[in-house]
Amino acid sequence: MSGRRVLVTGAGRGIGAATAAALAQPGGVVVVNYRSDDEAAAAACARVAGAGARAVPAKADVTDLAAVDSLFETVSREAGGLDVLVLNAGVPYRYERLGKLAPAEFETQWRVLAYSAFLCLRRALPLFPKGGGDVVFILSSVTAGAPPAYMAGYVSAKYALWGLARGLAAESGAKGPRVHCVAPGMTETAFLKDFPRPIVDAAREAQGGKLLTPDEVAAMVVNALTSPAEPA
Numbered sequence: 001m002s003g004r005r006v007l008v009t010g011a012g013r014g015i016g017a018a019t020a021a022a023l024a025q026p027g028g029v030v031v032v033n034y035r036s037d038d039e040a041a042a043a044a045c046a047r048v049a050g051a052g053a054r055a056v057p058a059k060a061d062v063t064d065l066a067a068v069d070s071l072f073e074t075v076s077r078e079a080g081g082l083d084v085l086v087l088n089a090g091v092p093y094r095y096e097r098l099g100k101l102a103p104a105e106f107e108t109q110w111r112v113l114a115y116s117a118f119l120c121l122r123r124a125l126p127l128f129p130k131g132g133g134d135v136v137f138i139l140s141s142v143t144a145g146a147p148p149a150y151m152a153g154y155v156s157a158k159y160a161l162w163g164l165a166r167g168l169a170a171e172s173g174a175k176g177p178r179v180h181c182v183a184p185g186m187t188e189t190a191f192l193k194d195f196p197r198p199i200v201d202a203a204r205e206a207q208g209g210k211l212l213t214p215d216e217v218a219a220m221v222v223n224a225l226t227s228p229a230e231p232a
C-alpha cells in the first residue's frame, strides 16, 4: 500500500481514526475528515504521521454539499488524486421504538450514513486512477442477519448505504473502483454512549464475551483491501 492516497470520513476518533492509522504507509497521504472535534482529529493525525504517512486534517460536515466539495478540493490539492475512500462517518444512535422515533433523528441517520456517502462518491469517482481505486463501506452487523429491535432508523440507513455499495459495484464491474463492505459487530467507541447497558452487555455476550476494538475493525478493512475480488 506504499504511497497510497486515502480519505477516511469520520476519522477523528473511533473506527475511522484506527482505520486512518492502519492505512497509513510511508510515502502515502491520509486525509482525516471529521466534523467538529479538533483535538481528537489532531490525535488521529498524529497516529497517521507516526505510521509514516502525511496526515491532512479536513474538517467538513459530509452531509453538506458545499462542505463535501471543499473537502474534495483539499483531497485534490494535497494528494493529487485518490486511491482509497473509506465511508465511515456516523453519529451515535438514540435507541428508540419506531413509533416514538423523532423525525429529526431518522433524518440525521440517513443523512450521515447514506446521503453523505453519495455526496462523497460523486466527487471521489473522478479522482480514482483509471481502472483502479477502492471504496470501503463501513456497514454494521445489523445488516448481516436479523436486525435488533428499536434501531430501525439506524438499520434502514445502513441498508441504504449497502444498496449504494451494491449499485456502485454493479456499475463499476471490472472498470473499477473495487467495492468492499465491512460489517463490524459492536465496537467499543463513543458511538455506544447512549445505548442501554443491557443491550451492550447482550452484544458482548453474543460476541464471545467481548466488544471489538477500533483497531480490530481497522484490521478488517486492511484485510478487505488485500483480499481477492468476489462477485457482487
Ligand SMILES: NC(=O)c1ccc[n+]([C@@H]2O[C@H](COP(=O)([O-])OP(=O)(O)OC[C@H]3O[C@@H](n4cnc5c(N)ncnc54)[C@H](OP(=O)(O)O)[C@@H]3O)[C@@H](O)[C@H]2O)c1
Pocket (backbone or CB within 6 Å): 009, 010, 011, 012, 013, 014, 015, 016, 033, 034, 035, 036, 037, 038, 040, 060, 061, 062, 063, 088, 089, 090, 091, 092, 112, 138, 139, 140, 141, 183, 184, 185, 186, 187, 188, 189, 190, 191, 192
Ligand atoms: N461502534 C460500533 O459498535 C459500530 C459497529 C458497527 C458499525 N459501526 C459504524 O462505524 C462507523 C464509525 O463508528 P464509531 O463507532 O467509530 O463512531 P464514533 O466514535 O462516534 O466516531 C464517529 C466519527 O464520525 C465523525 N462524524 C460524525 N458526523 C459527521 C459528519 N456529518 N461529517 C463528518 N464527520 C462526521 C465524528 O466527528 P466529530 O467527533 O468531529 O464530530 C467522529 O470522528 C459508523 O458508520 C458506525 O455506524 C460502529
